[in-house]
Amino acid sequence: MIKIAMIPARYAATRFPAKLMQLLGEKTVIRHTYENTVATGLFDEVIVVTDSDIIFKEIVDNGGKAKMSVRQHESGSDRIAEAVAEMDADIVVNVQGDEPFVQKEPLKKLLDVFEGMDGEKVQVASLMQVLKEPQFIADPNYVKVAVDRNMNALMFSRSAIPYHRDQQVNPVYYEHIGVYAFRKQALMNFTSWPVTSLEAAEKIECLRYLEYGVPLKMIVTQYMGIEIDTPEDLLRAAELLK
Structure with missing residues (x-):
């Protein structure tokens, strides 16, 4: 199977503009993400797909591969679908540009x-990690996911799911990590479907798959680092980098 990693990279992020070009140590966030993805050695090709000349130049000037988006896109999946449409690929992995601590083991588990x-039935897969801190469980910037006994996603939400009504029960909360793997055709199908009501309400693109009846296989990873959504996340990431 031909496996490629695509890193969608918008410059004008809503919560933290230009976050991908913020310095984390001696490199920008997007450069950390790109170089760490390449370093896994899992992919036939790794490409940053961006709407920004600044991000494009940052990657190319440092020896990396990047493509400019032709159209405006609402989601990262739409952005990479445009980029891979004419590429020869079996599995496409969407590594979010704001995940600078990319590691090999979680991505290998995702590809496996x-x-x-059994793998022939999987169309889309994604990563999650156990979320224990109450402040993060309540934080809408942390997307939560509930799964069935076969580790297929039941629901994604910015709210805490499940709601902890019975205090005698200790539920497990999972944080959805925005790293996806798709069969190429599943990704192309996604971009042909209109935005769904749950997706629009939550601003969580993978809900479109669930609303169209496509299961998402979820894989638990022990550690995936820090997603840079806010200036506070960048400070936490800098401490982790040390």
Whole structure:
């Protein structure tokens, strides 16, 4: 199977404009993400897909590969679908540009679910990690996911799911990590479907798959680092980098 990693990278982020060009140590956030993805050695190709000349130049000037988006896009999946439409690929992994602490093991676990007889049924997969801190469980910037016994997603939400009504029960909360793997055709199908009501309400693009009846296989990872959504996240990431 041909496996490629695409890193969608918008410059004008709503909550933290220009976050991908913020310095984290001696490199920008997007450069950390790109170089760490390449360093896993898992992919036949790694490409940053961006709407920004600044981000494009940052990657290319430092020896990386980047493509400019032709059209405006509402989601990262739409952005990478445009980029891979004419590429030869079986599995496409969407690594978010604001995930500078990319590691090999979680991405390998993500790719492995497409192998074997059971893997032939998987169309889309994504990562999650256990979320324990109450302030993060309540924080709408942290997307939560509930899963069934087969580790397929039941629902994604910015609210705390499940709601902890019975205090005698200790539910497990999972944070959805915005790293996806798709069979190429599943990704192309996604871009042909109109935005759905849950997706529009929550601003969580993977809800479109659930509303169209496509299961998302979820893989638990122990550690994926810090997603840079706010200036506070950047400070936490700088401490982790040390």
